[in-house]
Every structure is written in structure tokens, then in C-alpha cells.
Amino acid sequence: MSDMNRRDFVRRSGLYGVGVLAGLHLPRPNAARAAAESSTPAVLSIAEWKCLEALTARVIPTDHQPGAREAHCVNFIDKALAHEDAAAVPLYKGGLAALDGVAIARFEKKFGDLEAEPQDAILRDIDAGTAAEWKLEQLPSPLFFETARQHTIMAFLADPSYGGNRDYAGWKVSGYPGPRHRRGGFTPAQVEGTEPIVPIWDREG
């Protein structure tokens, strides 16, 4: 991603998270929650799903703990594209095809069929805007990558009812024990650190 683009994003983010990626929002609140009950593609084709799943798995890789693949981040994005973030559907469909195009031009394989190392090499160039094989002039590759990167983070860490963060994978990795407004909050002793905190997935069996 170019410096200009990155700085522009940070500006939009603001110092205090409010408004981060508010740009993705169209007024169809919480439709994705209902849609997330299905974990099969709603908007993406099977091929696009595979390509995006591979991309998300490089953004948040699997190591000794689960990554974007196990958290089912691709499902979150697919459902968001069906509802709140429908405006980004053409960006994804165009961008994923262009990403596969780069992979085929370099390795004669689709992006999702490559090993991690060549995938990372391609993504570094996509992120920097230096992939000569990127054939979509109307969509700068860094913008596509940054959108997918942010979506992956949201998918990994948003409430599981949106279709990602499967089995609380993202919250387990982040050490966040889950939201408490509807669950009685924390005790004073938990705030002070003298009483253990039980994550919501253990509380709810």
C-alpha cells in the first residue's frame, strides 16, 4: 500500500476508533447477523470464496493458535457483502479475479492453490501497488488489499453472530473474554485484578 493511501486510511480512522470503516456501511443494520446462520457462499462464487479464504489466512495466519481460516473470516465477509457492505461486492469480485490473475501469470496456479511463501510474495506486491501483473487499472491493488485486510480483522474479532470469529477463535487469540453489557458486567474484584475472569464461552457451556 502506498504511503499516501495508508496515511489517508489512518486519517479516516481518526485517533479514536469511532468511524473506522464507517464507510462500508449502508443502512441495512444487522441483516448480516441473520444471514450468518448459513455458512455457505451467499455472494461469492466457490472460486472467489477459495481465493479470499486464502488471502485472509495470510492476513491472520494459523500458528500454534487458530487464524483467519479457522475463524471462518471468509464467511463473515461474504455475509457482509450480502448486506451491510453490499457496495463493496464489485470491488471484491474484480479484486479477487485480478489476484488470481497475478498468481496465474507468475505460477500458473490460482492464488488459493499456492503455498504460503509465494502467496505472501504476491500480497506484498499487491499491498505496495507494485504487482505488474495486476490487470485492473480502475481498482488500485493496495485499496483492494487494505479493504480485505480490514475486513479480515473485523471478521476475526467481531461477535460470532456475524459469521466469523467461529468458536470464539479471534477472542481466544486476543485474550478478550467477550462483551458483558448483557451479561452482568464485571465485579469490582475482577476490575482490580483480584478475582479471575471466566470468558463467556466457558460461562455459557
Place this chain on the structure above:
Amino acid sequence: MQTSRDDRGRLGWPLPVIDAKLFADVDSSGDVGRELDVMTARNPSSKEFDVCVIGTGAGGGVMIDQLTAAGFEVVALERGGRVGPVDFDDDELRNVIRDEVFSPHQLETYRFDETSTPEPGRHAQIAHCVGGTITHWAAWSWRFQPDDFEVLSKEGPVEGANLADWPIRYEELEPFYGRAERDFGVSGVTGSNPFEASRSTKLPNPAHPERVSAKVFSKGARALGYQPFPVPMAINSRVYGGRPRCMYGGACRSYGCPVHAKATTLSVSLPRAEATGNLDLRANAMVFELPVDKKGRVTGARYLDSAGQEQEVRARQTIVACGSIGTPQLLLMSTSGSFPQGLANGSGQVGRNLTFHHHPSATAVFDDDLRAYTGFESHAAFDDLHASDPKRGFIRGGVIAETNTFTHQPIAYSLVLSEGLGFGSRWGAGLKDRIRAFPHVLSMALIGEELPMESSRVDLDPDVKDRFGLPVPRITKHHHPNDIAMYDWYEKRILELGEAAGARIVMPGRAEGVHIAADAAQKGNAHNHGTARMGVDASRSVLDKYCRSHEAKNLWVVDGSFMPTSAGYNPTLTILANAYRVADHFIREAGRQSL
């Protein structure tokens, strides 16, 4: 920056997703509201209210409460809809990232100087809803310092800045600070901030538990010789005022409180006012003009209801409380023969001297779980470095606090601070390490006073219209060199504190290359002040010392726009206290029949 659906078509490619919302909010087909046939659509009720209050946030809510309690018949017009505990969850995606709960129709444009193109968006961190922005505030509740009321006298003129004294002194506001603290149930330890101004009343509620992150912050502060204390918070530490105690769910700022332990006008002022029977509260009422009669008196307000139909109410006194962005917008839209430059704007000062706060910050990583996802936004602060000291190379200052602004939940934390923080790349193994550090991060920030500049202002955007066809507020925000020097100096102090506290990693809490001077990470702010200054000189200010217009004698302004300077503290308790002060004066004057 593209601003219309037509442009989208011409590009032949849907806009990058980050721009997409512009199309949801900007209606280039335009002018629907304004083209209504004014003569036929106007439907002034024959009833004349005593008072019309526009806006139901901190300033407006207190006025509504106090005036209805005193027996005045009040009509309150609120541009936003009704929200309540049923809407107040702590889903980070919905509340913070997508910001779906409070201001679905908010739109401003923003630019850094007069030559750049204003960018449409939801920049100001405000709420359009019944209850206003205080509905999703974090509840920090400071009293300003005596010298905050006399900045020009204390500092002398500064080139490029428009410093001013307030027409009141701390002593005049002091009893009303006490009133606001009592009604809003402020918690804390009276006297624990050795630098606090003198007070005649104690805080009504005891302090909250000390969060682990606050203990670590305070340890670092004490190691450097500072004197940390619990931040005074308008959040119940015990059952108080008919509201429950805090359940420490961690998510206050940008969220509504589902149990009303957080004091807001929605939980304190408006229920009392509605119980009097003297309040007619109309939600989804977008006021677009304050009409005046031949004598230059405001006759009430004209607004568009939720169906876009034009309505009018009449009132003997009109109180504007639309916030420092919305108030100048409304006054500037209200042009007439008596006020060709906008209502109450003979001085040309309406909309000028806009100030924010700036927030140099640092992120420090420890081995322990600091539990910043519990409690509320800030549990500890210190004021030792607040006092103005020109020897530093700048004047004024601010309070430094521990905060969970980014660390209360993991999405914004991971999105905003995922580069330049010692974890390597923005994606891949570096990002994952960053995510894993979430519970180990101490976040600290300054509430830094900005110097007012005449050229920092809100006016009407000549091109961009809202969904009704009304001109949106255009924010032009400069930074004085003093702001930049202050930012840099305090950032160093905050980084030192992280090291003194024993952090494993300490990094500035801003992405690499982003600086207040160059990029204004500050684009849009939660703290907006100064666009309708009060003052003694009617040619240099908009309001008199009681926040009454110099020019239109039955017009009052009680949101944060009255502040000539912003101080280095969160402003809301001062907005509340000032509204109690203005209400007290209003009721007294009405008793003398001199309104």
C-alpha cells in the same frame, strides 16, 4: 473525493468501499426539503410556548429540566430519533466500527485549510439522538481551573491565535459545578487531585475500584514524582439518583449505558422534565430556520419532521443547543432582513474560533493482563504537568490519563494501531502478535488545550447538501504552532511514563508518519467548542455572559460553543454547569419579567 451517484457512474467502477457511505448520505438529486411550497406547507400551531429548546444534549437537556421544573411550558426539538437501553448493547462492530446506533444521517464536510477540497463524512464524534452526544460520552467530569477563564490576561496575545478571557470567572461557575456534580452523581475522591480548583461541595459518590491498568499507570506516574488520582466520573459507584451502580462492562465511550449507571440527559434530565407535564419533546425534528419578526426577535423555529414536512412552532424565548457544529449551521442558515449574515452574526463571529482537543498518546505493553476491557474509559490521571509554562516553548497544557479508548474491545485496537508499534507488518505474523498483545496494553493520552484561531471555523458548505437539501456544516480546522509544540512535548512525557512503569515495549499511539501537524489524526473530534463565543465586546463575540445573544435578545445558546477557550480537560461537566448557571439566570430574569 466523489460526492454524487453520477460521479460513480462516470468512473465505470464502483468506488472504493471506504468512500461508499458518501453515496448513502449525499443526495445529489437535492433540494427536496427546500423546494416545499413554503406558504402551503407552513403549519404554525396557534399555541405559543414559553420556551423552545433546540437540542437535547448536555446543554439543552439541563435547560429543559430546569425550565420545566420552574413551570415554563417548553417545546424541545431534536434532530435525531429516540434511543434507549434496548438499543444500548456493546457490540463493537455495530457501535464503534460501523457507528450504526446514534447518527445515521449525520453529515459534515471537513478540510485542513481554505484551499483544499472539503471531504464529506461523519467527522465529528457526536450523536444525533434524543439525549444528544452526552448519550455516548465517557463521563469524565472535570472542573476547569481558574486560569482557564482568563487565558488572554494570563498569557498575553499570541500571534495567529485569538485568545480571549471568559466574561465570567471560576468563582461564578463554582456553585453550578457543584449542582452538576450532584445531579449527575459524579464519583471520585474529593481533594485527591492536588491541583484542582477550590470547591465548596464534595463529590457526591465515592471512587470506583482501581483497574489493573490504572494501578500500572499510577505506579509509573509516582516513579516520576507525579500525583495520580481517580478520574472524577459521572458514573454511579453506588445506587444514586434512582439509578443503579456501574457494572464495569468496559464499553462506555461511543456506547449507551444499558442500565443508566452512566449519567446522561437521557437518564437524568429528560425523564424529570417529561414527568412535569410541561414538556413537548419532538424527535426527528430538523430545525432549519429560526424566523425573526420585524423587531428582530426570534419567533420560534421552523423544522422538517420525519416525513420531510415543514412545521413551525412559536415560542417567546428560543434556546439553541445543537453542539458546536450544529449551532453555527443553524444560525448561519437563519438569514433575514435583520440578520443578513445569519442570526446573531452581526459580528461575523458565528462559527469562528472552533477548538478541539488534541491527544498525544502512547501504547505500552506489559506481561500482565491489565484488564482494560473492564471498568470504564479512564480510571486514573495526573495533573502535575498541566499548568502553563512558556519555558517549554508553548503555552497552556492538559491532563494526562490512562484510557481504554482503544483497548476496551479488540477490533478498533487491531485496525487503528496495527502498524508502527513494534510488532512488524500490518498483516501476517506481526499483526497476529499485535492482536495477542491486546490485554497487555496500557494506553495513555493527553487532553490537550488547543489555541483558538479565527480561521478555524464552521460555515455552510456551498456544494454539499443533506438528505433534506439543507447545506451541511463545513469544518475548516487549522492547528496553531503552539498545538504542535504541545503535542510533541507531551508525547515525550507520556512515553517516559510507559518506561517508568516498566513496560516491555513503549510506542507512540499514532501510526507511523501521522502527526497532528501534517495529517491531523484529529480530523473530527469528540470535543468541539467555541463557535459562538461569549464575551463582553459585542463586536468580538456572539453571546453575553449569560449566553444570551448580543443582538437577538430572546435567543440563547447553551452547548459547548459558548466557550472562548477550551481548557485541557474534557468539557462536558463545564457545559452542564454553565447550563445550570444560564437556567438560574433565565428563571430569575423571567421572575422580574425582563425577558
